[in-house]
Amino acid sequence: MSETTTPPRMPHDEPLEVGEYSMSADELVELLGPRLTAQRRETIDDVLAQRTYHVTTVLDGIYDRGNVSAVIRSAEAFGFQSMHVVESQDHFKEANRVTQGTDKWIDVERYPEPGECVSVLRERGYRIVTTELEASRPIDDIEFDEPTAMVFGNEKDGVSDEMREAADAQCILPIVGFAQSLNISVCAALCLREIFERRRQSGRHGDLTDHEEIVLRALYYIRSIERPERLLRGLLARRTDDAPRDET
């Protein structure tokens, strides 16, 4: 683990806000940790050890909400902490049945159009790799040494023109049947697992900085508690009660 990444790739800033409270990640971890079971804290530690911002998933104008939700679930399952969704419609909500609640564990950022998403990816230091049916380069041939945004386009037309123009490389996941293509949620899962396996085998998959790790731990603790704001109110009131007072 290194101390910080330059530029930051995480969409969270300290202090973190929980309702009316605004606190550092350290403070939240210290306060909330004892309220979770040891098993829960261990699960969270295991997940954090396999998390990465090094590769991020971008969904560029996917029509089907079920597909977006399925990709969120797969990305979460393979440790990819961040996702960027260029929306295809004005308003948009995932099919909760399909995410199985996994959307609460990763950072999903949304954009009304591709240009804005490209700017954010650039600011965060990602090169852009699009997946395209016409690409000649198989995904096996792409190196993931540099921070990379993997872009998946929509079911009909693939990636948008803006995203294609911004791309540093194109790749394809090779298939060998009569099928011209795979379902988009299947294609994304196969690409993400391919990257996960290659980085895992070289011991580089889980690579959060100390800062990223403590912030995510605080967020996971908050999201593991049903009413975190209410719990915090109780804990902070008790702390005040316990403090030495002038009159004693």
Added chain:
Amino acid sequence: MSETTTPPRMPHDEPLEVGEYSMSADELVELLGPRLTAQRRETIDDVLAQRTYHVTTVLDGIYDRGNVSAVIRSAEAFGFQSMHVVESQDHFKEANRVTQGTDKWIDVERYPEPGECVSVLRERGYRIVTTELEASRPIDDIEFDEPTAMVFGNEKDGVSDEMREAADAQCILPIVGFAQSLNISVCAALCLREIFERRRQSGRHGDLTDHEEIVLRALYYIRSIERPERLLRGLLARRTDDAPRDET
């Protein structure tokens, strides 16, 4: 390629039937071949070179038709020629939007209950490997030297008791997030591609026998033609016309 497999793993018998006609695969290939473009014949040859019956896909009581269709599409894309579907309902039809027509290129056999499916798999010499959330053995650890039926269970309860009892091994596709599981069509695609890649890298993925290959070529030719029976009628009539006659 070897001459035959013992026992046969293909659900097609010669002679093949096309409406009122009943012919050998050789004869059909000879008659229909010249009616296809060279490009079409080449595509079919490329697909055949990557086809296998060595590993077969089994869907055990999947509820969602979209999921069944998505798995058909993925299996076809990675060259797995046969699929066995234990139905969860009386009547059943794939979502064509999701298969993208790929169901016409692979052999999908259906069973009303798991026991019947197990018998057929045994007759054809497959060992049975189920995928289970509780299994401790990762799929990486499973060898695919023997002919293998990979079984995927339903969304709620996994594989059926009958299938579990018949299983020679259980395996799991390891994941590293909070998600307990993956979408079933995603899980199947990941397992199938894993098997495809491992067998491809050892040069053993496309392994049809000569007999399997000629029969599938005949079937692919038939399915590449819009009205094969009508075409055959015309071709056979012309052949009769061309034959030398007594009176000439």
